Amino acid sequence: MSAPVAAIDCGTNSVRLLVSQDGTTTLERLMRITRLGQGVGATGRLDPAAVERTLDVLREYRGVMDRFGVERVRMAATSAARDAANREDFFAAAGEIVGARPELLTGDEEGRLSFLGATADLDPAQGPFLVFDIGGGSTEFVYGHRQAEGAISTDMGCVRMTEAWLHHDPPTATELSQAISVIDIHLDDVLRELPDFSDTRTFVGLAGTVSTAAAVEMGLAAYDRDRIHHFRLTKDAAEDVFRTLATEALADRVHNPGLEAQRADVIVGGLCVLVTVMRRFAIGEVLVSEADILDGLAMSIAG
Numbered sequence: 001m002s003a004p005v006a007a008i009d010c011g012t013n014s015v016r017l018l019v020s021q022d023g024t025t026t027l028e029r030l031m032r033i034t035r036l037g038q039g040v041g042a043t044g045r046l047d048p049a050a051v052e053r054t055l056d057v058l059r060e061y062r063g064v065m066d067r068f069g070v071e072r073v074r075m076a077a078t079s080a081a082r083d084a085a086n087r088e089d090f091f092a093a094a095g096e097i098v099g100a101r102p103e104l105l106t107g108d109e110e111g112r113l114s115f116l117g118a119t120a121d122l123d124p125a126q127g128p129f130l131v132f133d134i135g136g137g138s139t140e141f142v143y144g145h146r147q148a149e150g151a152i153s154t155d156m157g158c159v160r161m162t163e164a165w166l167h168h169d170p171p172t173a174t175e176l177s178q179a180i181s182v183i184d185i186h187l188d189d190v191l192r193e194l195p196d197f198s199d200t201r202t203f204v205g206l207a208g209t210v211s212t213a214a215a216v217e218m219g220l221a222a223y224d225r226d227r228i229h230h231f232r233l234t235k236d237a238a239e240d241v242f243r244t245l246a247t248e249a250l251a252d253r254v255h256n257p258g259l260e261a262q263r264a265d266v267i268v269g270g271l272c273v274l275v276t277v278m279r280r281f282a283i284g285e286v287l288v289s290e291a292d293i294l295d296g297l298a299m300s301i302a303g
Helices: 048-068 079-083 087-098 107-119 158-165 173-193 195-199 208-218 235-246 267-280 293-302
Strands: 005-010 014-021 025-033 072-077 129-134 139-144 148-154 202-206 232-234 285-289
Touching: 005 048, 005 293, 014 048, 014 293, 025 048, 048 087, 072 079, 072 087, 072 293, 079 087, 107 129, 107 139, 107 148, 107 202, 107 293, 129 208, 129 267, 139 195, 148 173, 148 195, 158 173, 158 267, 173 195, 173 267, 208 232, 208 235, 208 267, 208 285, 232 235, 235 267
Parallel strands: 005 072, 129 202, 202 285
Antiparallel strands: 005 014, 014 025, 129 139, 139 148, 232 285
């Protein structure tokens, strides 16, 4: 049997690890919120404290990989690093810790890997698919049948929308309206770049915002991947979660079952993206997937 492989996703909001046997069997899956992209939208640079938080997590992950005997690892950096002028310093330090230099993925590459991971365990008869991945700094949309046929990355995500538009606690109606208007403009680009997706049979939603909406809808007291993976989140349920969390102050919001405390300050920004996408594209329900870019990265190594 070949040695396990590992994939690491250094995102704007979280850093995640997947250790996999042959790219198909999960041995370990971890997530830590480090907020690497904190303030990047305003300064154009990675914050030193955010970098150090991220490097600490990468040290933890290197220990996990050593325990499993991982020999091959692929580490991706996405929106926050794309926008940061000082990313090379972070890449050098991260590469020294992990033993593999982060790859700066384009939005298109990010989307295609997410599509690969999200659709690998779905019946092709459920396609064509539109996969959308709401990250911290960007949201990718990818359309395809058995493989990605078109992709676009947009500059909107839970951290980016929160830092740019949602300044009060809770956000004001005007702030929410402004955020949704900006998201609508980005969706004009999606409609222009992916004109064929109107025949989509299954809409697949990825990443923390979508998973959290599902977890809050179910009232999960603790994270349960098996219950969240392939949960069908209806538009009515997403709207209900949005109304509840957007009208609560942070001190109250954190008490909702299914909402991680570390995500509570940016979840409304992410939900603005989710509900606007569902409204604009007339999506009745989203298939929530916990398989995503990490799985796509692991499959690319094993393959």
